[in-house]
Amino acid sequence: MSDLNFNNPKGSPLLYLREDKVKESLNTFFNVSKNFEKIITDKINNDIFGIADIRCLLIINLNPGIIFNELMEELDISKQSLNRVLKKLIYNDFIVQKKNSEDARKKNLYLSNQTNKMLDNILEPILKDIAEAFQKSGSNSVQGFNQIINNIIKRKENDA
Numbered sequence: 001m002s003d004l005n006f007n008n009p010k011g012s013p014l015l016y017l018r019e020d021k022v023k024e025s026l027n028t029f030f031n032v033s034k035n036f037e038k039i040i041t042d043k044i045n046n047d048i049f050g051i052a053d054i055r056c057l058l059i060i061n062l063n064p065g066i067i068f069n070e071l072m073e074e075l076d077i078s079k080q081s082l083n084r085v086l087k088k089l090i091y092n093d094f095i096v097q098k099k100n101s102e103d104a105r106k107k108n109l110y111l112s113n114q115t116n117k118m119l120d121n122i123l124e125p126i127l128k129d130i131a132e133a134f135q136k137s138g139s140n141s142v143q144g145f146n147q148i149i150n151n152i153i154k155r156k157e158n159d160a
Helices: 019-044 051-062 068-075 079-091 113-137 141-159
Strands: 095-099 107-111
Touching: 019 051, 019 113, 051 068, 051 079, 051 107, 051 113, 068 079, 068 107, 079 095, 107 113, 113 141
Parallel strands: none
Antiparallel strands: 095 107
16 A cells, blocks of 8 residues: 655654555545434435435524525535425425525525424434544544544635
8 A cells, every 4th residue: 555645844754644544534434424324314214304405404504594605605516406405495494584684685594493403303313423422532633623624625625
């Protein structure tokens, strides 16, 4: 297995960045993602929601008042796909639209109270697992994990 060509500022190779170790981390991401998706699909287990819907609801939960274009960018999906998701969620009263105070053409998106409670219920086992994992990993683990994820996202944005 070859080593990735990463050097620290002092010029010596970072031993923990061997290609096989990075691939193991990638595999772990895939496994965690698959497990989280299974937990969510087992919890929702109906025809109303899918993973895309839950992700949309989560982003609105984290960013109350988000507008359509911001949500579309965050989800990285087409306008048509987002329209399809939002139409269903608004029709079923999971999302509330309010006119934007600065631009009447824009609408701010919010979750209904029932949706916030439902989303908390769906995500509870995952959030509990993540919190327990961070507690076991030590006080710097949240910051370190988020830094790794944000660096991956920034690199993707820079490459686009």
